[in-house]
Amino acid sequence: SYPNGVEAIKGVDLKIFEGDFIALVGPNGSGKSTLAKILCGLLSQRAGQVEIEGKPMGKFHRRDLAKLVSYVFQNPDHQHFNQTVKEEVAFAPKILGISEGEVKERTDESISEMELNGLENEHPLFLSKGERRRLAIASILSLEPKMLIVDEPTTGQDYRTNSKIMALLRNLNKKGFTILLITHALPIVSSCVSRLLVMYMGRIIKDGAPREVLDDDEVVKKARLIVPTAKRIAESLSGYGVPRNALTADELLQYLTLGSSTPS
Ligand code: ADP
Secondary structure (H helix, E strand, O other): OOOOOOOOOOOOOOOOOOOOEEEEEOOOOOOHHHHHHHHOOOOOOOOOOOEEOOEEHHHOOHHHHHHHEEEEOOOHHHOOOOOOHHHHHHHHHHHOOOOHHHHHHHHHHHHHHOOOOOOOOOOHHHOOHHHHHHHHHHHHHOOOOOEEEEEOOOOOOOHHHHHHHHHHHHHHHHOOOEEEEEOOOHHHHOOOOOEEEEEEOOEEEEEEOHHHHHOOHHHHHHOOOOOOHHHHHHHHOHHHOOOOOOOOHHHHHHHHHHOOOOOO
16 A cells, blocks of 8 residues: 555455566556566555565565666666666666676676677767666666566567567566566567566466467456457457467468468
């Protein structure tokens, strides 16, 4: 609950596993940001308990918490305040007291992971929107948190920029980072993530693989989820034997050309 009495989260019971790649979706005001901020300690809950690796969150020192779960803000311009890309990425580990050599190593690695090489000495405000988004992620990645919460990674950019960010996030997930995305861009993320959490009026109303969640018409309607176009076409062609749970254009094409196999 917020001090003004708004009850943003109601009875959420949730487990996040190491290696999860999750998209948290739902209409505006359904509680996504509030939940995410509770998960990384930016807000504390009025009731209930949050545990990380079996330990109540309140028992962690702030500094240790940042190394476990870190939040990448929606508007990258709220995050940048250093003069160069390099300094921006080095900032968080530096203030956490990590040794100079280690900070340098992490900075180089995070810059390269987010494909910002060559821009190290640029001023963050001279970067393109997509590059600023990647810089925001790099400057949290340098903390090497086990879990990254990324708020709307794909807003306001073109398709190519969004696909690139999703590919980079997928890479991080493959390397072992647990990732939670807060997003409206379901058509962009549904083929990448392994788990979809749907929030509605402060509750999680569905939790499962994207294919399974998007096949639940009631949930899709209630949470006003934007279903990928390929799935909508597949549904309208189900009378011709096309499985209605195709999610991507590639899958749809496969059925149309080969007329076989069920998506897993
Ligand atoms: P979402 O991220 O899904 O859009 P939020 O977590 O931002 O949802 O908001 C959930 C509810 O909490 C909404 O009713 C919103 O108006 C309210 N809320 C969010 N932030 C605050 C705040 N700082 N003070 C009071 N109410 C808030």
